[in-house]
Amino acid sequence: DIQMTQSPSFLSASVGDRVTINCKASQNINRYLNWYQQKLGEAPKLLIYNANSLQTGIPSRFSGSGSGTDFTLTISSLQPEDVATYFCLQHNSWPRTFGAGTKLELK
Amino acid sequence: QVQLKESGPGLVQPSQTLSLTCTVSGFSLTSNSVHWVRQPPGKGLEWVGAIWSGGSTDYNSALKSRLSISRDTSKSQVFLKMNSLQTEDTAIYFCTRSGRFDYWGQGVMVTVSS
Numbered sequence: 001d002i003q004m005t006q007s008p009s010f011l012s013a014s015v016g017d018r019v020t021i022n023c024k025a026s027q028n029i030n031r032y033l034n035w036y037q038q039k040l041g042e043a044p045k046l047l048i049y050n051a052n053s054l055q056t057g058i059p060s061r062f063s064g065s066g067s068g069t070d071f072t073l074t075i076s077s078l079q080p081e082d083v084a085t086y087f088c089l090q091h092n093s094w095p096r097t098f099g100a101g102t103k104l105e106l107k
Numbered sequence: 108q109v110q111l112k113e114s115g116p117g118l119v120q121p122s123q124t125l126s127l128t129c130t131v132s133g134f135s136l137t138s139n140s141v142h143w144v145r146q147p148p149g150k151g152l153e154w155v156g157a158i159w160s161g162g163s164t165d166y167n168s169a170l171k172s173r174l175s176i177s178r179d180t181s182k183s184q185v186f187l188k189m190n191s192l193q194t195e196d197t198a199i200y201f202c203t204r205s206g207r208f209d210y211w212g213q214g215v216m217v218t219v220s221s
Contacts, residue, residue, distance in 0.1 A: 034208065043111075043211040044201070055209075087152065091207055095167055096142075098152040 002026050002090050006099030012107045019075040021102045023088035028068050032092035035064055035073045038101075039084045047086075048073060080106060109133035111141075111202050111212035118218050119192050125217060129185040129202030136160070136178055139205050141185045143176065145198040146214075155200070158185055192219045 003026035013019050023033065031051035036044040046055045048064035051071055061076045075082055083106055088099040115127035129141060136158075143155035156166040158176045166174045175188045185202060199214040 041213065043213040044203075045211075046209050049207060049209070089152075089208055094154075094165070096154045096206075096208065098154075100151040 001095055002029060002093060002097050004088055004090055004097050004099040006088055006102060008102060009100065011102055011104045013078050013104065014107045015078055015080060017078045019078050019082075019104065021073045021086050021104075023066075023071045023073075023099045025069045025071075025090055025092075029090045029092035031067050032090060033064075033066065033071045034089045034091060035062075036087050036089065037082075037084045038087065044087070078104075078106075109204065109210045111204060111210060113200060113202055113212045113215040115200070115215050115217065117216060118220060120221050121193060121219055123192055124188060124190040125192050125196070125219075127187040127200055127215060127217070129187070129212060131183045131185070131202075131204070134204065136180045136183060136185065141178070142203050142206075142208065143187050144201045144203055144208070144211075145196075146201070147195070147198040153198075155187070157206075194219050 005024045007022050033051045035048040037047050038044040047058050047062050052064045063074045065072050085101045085103050087101040110132045112130050119125050140157050140159045142157040145155050146152045156176050158164050158178050164176050173190050178185045197219045199216050201211050201214040203211040
């Protein structure tokens with residue numbers, strides 16, 4: 001199985017800050033990497049698919065980059081509504097595997 | 108719009124069978140796969156299994172012997188059955204659409220306890 005190592009586990013930032021979250025795959029997954037936002041009690045929401053494509057309806061302050069084994073989710077200017085847990089998913093091969101998640105809080 | 112909603116019992120006794128339903132709308136089960144994913148408290152997400160648009164299934168190898176996924180296309184429902192439940196099966200169970208996991212239900216908490 002492909003292991004997804006996500007960092008950091010916890011992140012505290014201020015409104016307006018630039019925030020980056022990383023996922024590293026244990027082997028090449030090309031660009032088959034998605035990013036999700038999960039708020040307590042809600043369904044996970046797809047933010048970025050195929051490493052750098054913004055899902056419809058997602059604000060442009062969210063962006064993704066990377067290919068191969070190293071990937072980054074960036075929030076260019078943190079907003080209060082961005083407080084959530086973020087996780088990555090590799091969909092290059094089965095079984096699908098996930099990063100452990102990053103809990104983002106406001107400082 | 109695309110929606111998925113999980114339902115089922117919140118509490119199951121050890122060694123018993125878990126039965127969950129995922130009711131979907133906004134898309135067809137004959138054109139899209141549906142997957143089950145679970146998240147134990149304080150832990151990461153784990154792919155459980157899938158039913159493909161053609162009706163075939165795939166399961167997490169660690170759960171395969173205890174797991175069955177089926178569907179009723181006329182009711183737009185997908186079913187998960189897992190037997191011989193243990194406390195380690197306590198988790199939030201989600202259903203999600205397609206191999207890209209683009210839409211998710213909000214999940215249902217299942218606690219395995221006597």
